[in-house]
Amino acid sequence: MALLTVEHVARIEGHGTISVEVENGEVRDITMDVVEPARFFESMVVGRRFDEVPLITSRICGICSPNHALTSVKAVEAALGIEVSERTTLMRKLLVYASYLQNHATHLYVFAAPDFVGLPSVFPLAETHPEVVERALRIKKLGNDLTALVGGRPVHPVTAVIGGFTKEPDPWQLGIFADMLREVATDVAETVSLFSAFPVPDFSTTGDMLALRDDKDYAIFDGETVSLEGGWRRPAAEYREFIREEIVAHSNAKHSTVDGRTFMVGSLPRLNISSDLLTPRAKDCLRAARIGIASRNTFHNNVCQAVELVDASERCAGYIEDLLDMGGDTTPVPYAIRAGDGVGASEAPRGTLYHSYSIDDDGLVSDGDVITPTAQNLANLEADMRAFAPTVTDLPREEFLLAIEQLVRAYDPCLSCSVH
Amino acid sequence: MAPRVVVIGLASDFGCQVQMTNIEDHLLEVLGLIDLTYWQLASSGHMPDEYDVAIVEGAATTQEHLDLLRRVRETAGVVIAIGSCAVTGGISAIANAAGIEEGFALVYGERGRVALGRVAPASVVSVIDVDYIVPGCPIDTDEFLHVLSRALHGLRDKTPRQPMCFACKTRENVCFFEKGQLCLGVVTRSGCHARCVTLGRPCTGCRGIAPEANLPAARIVFEDHGFDAERALSYISLYNTNEEVVL
Known part of the structure; x- marks a missing residue:
């Protein structure tokens, strides 16, 4: 029996190792070993003041930090019974969705694209295909700059606090970004064309798909959890009842199931559940991408991310128009400290994110729980690897492992998130 | 090369x-x-x-x-x-x-x-x-x-050693202590251009304790504004749990 491994898989966030056991040319077992060390965030928050929680738990992930910061803010607000203004909610959506531009552009161009052109990294493309690298940097930079405009900096927002925002961007600056978001339309549409042109294996994921659904808006920051296969819809605040987490021996990240099945979260499930709510241009791009309206092909997650870039650029421009028109205030609302439990949920770039906290009479945290998108995806990712590997065993060893790596990267896993 | x-x-x-x-x-x-x-x-x-x-x-x-x-x-x-x-x-x-x-x-x-x-x-x-x-x-x-x-270029490390308050003053921010809020700029290493404070949020001390911070004087500032040493040290521990900080 031979053991093939890819140690510290490149171009993903965090450290993980793929182990494949092969016997007589057949794959006996395959695992994704998350070696990224655990940081015990759930123990860190216990005993800390409620208003320190978003500061601490936003450090679970420097890549989708606006999501972690604001989802924990929402959980604390739910525990303390704080209602924020409509304007604050809209600003939060803008902050979270702006970070999608940065996240998806980075994953697509820096992490995924090199696979499709047979390169170790994106850097050589700077010489051979400068227009592609420049396009990637334009989208990523716009996402960063907008995140920084609203949140104060691109990583770990400063201004988004419990109850509101400590500072708002100048209206004229927001207006400039609305224009820039419209100008990036060609870049994001070309991203969809580029990724839908890359050939991907014919494959169907093994598990269910889950995402938040908000009937009024493409679900980013609100909504209920929907199971595509299970056909059910439940309040996200009940996540601890429908998501079962288990410790597995080979991984520092726990594995999750719903209804006894593994499941996928992220762009592909989101589009499957809410494509009717996409912006007009994003709908056009999705149709042109010809991936099928209800694709179950994990590899299509990349194209779906590209479609979300189109949606994010158009929708964020709309959010800005609304902010400029609506008036209102984002100054943090006053609140009193009281005991309570609260759950926050949002759609992060990689899927649904849940935070929950219990707060005591003195405002100190007595319990915390976080389930990240990648922690939900890992069991399904392994099930997919087991289903996919036998279809590529004819490939030479290097290409075989690369095919498995590509499947892993299609999930855009964030292992530092997964272990937290 | x-x-x-x-x-x-x-x-x-x-x-x-x-x-x-x-x-x-x-x-x-x-x-x-x-x-x-x-x-x-x-x-x-x-x-x-x-x-x-x-x-x-x-x-x-x-x-x-x-x-x-x-x-x-x-x-x-x-x-x-x-x-x-x-x-x-x-x-x-x-x-x-x-x-x-x-x-x-x-x-x-x-x-x-x-x-x-x-x-x-x-x-x-x-x-x-x-x-x-x-x-x-x-x-x-x-x-x-x-x-x-x-x-x-082989030049020596020049990370600022002063507390952040110095930079904050040049940005003409109103001091958080005047608003009754605890801020760690008085002990935290400068070099961030007082970004957070300028954006309306007190310093959380992410850059660590400034080598030139006057910790006993900082304690007086904390206490004069209603924050005892225990509260201040708890806040400081966000980024300095491993550091020995004596106010």
């Missing part, structure tokens, strides 16, 4: 490495100055045996990290520690307050086969000598470029 650079991530949220990728405007210029030989986040390929500059993010939380850091120190001519986790232990070190074994039990229960080889989170600076630091949570992209540039 361009200096061979490796980027190493220990236990962290990768935020500082993300900030490194956020140098869009200067990315191609920087890549022209260095030979980037290993960066797991951005490129396939193995960590080489020889290199000139090591950029290290994160805190050491496993025996493997400790061994790796010692090898890095023997190999690299220049080591740059980036981010709070690497410089003071940062948020990662909060786990030490509750105790690592207690944290393990809370998160994983009593099952013992995961998170093997775990050690108490430690900053890079506390494990090996480093040549340059870029403090902050996350690092500031411009400061990182500035330090990298000094490192490549």
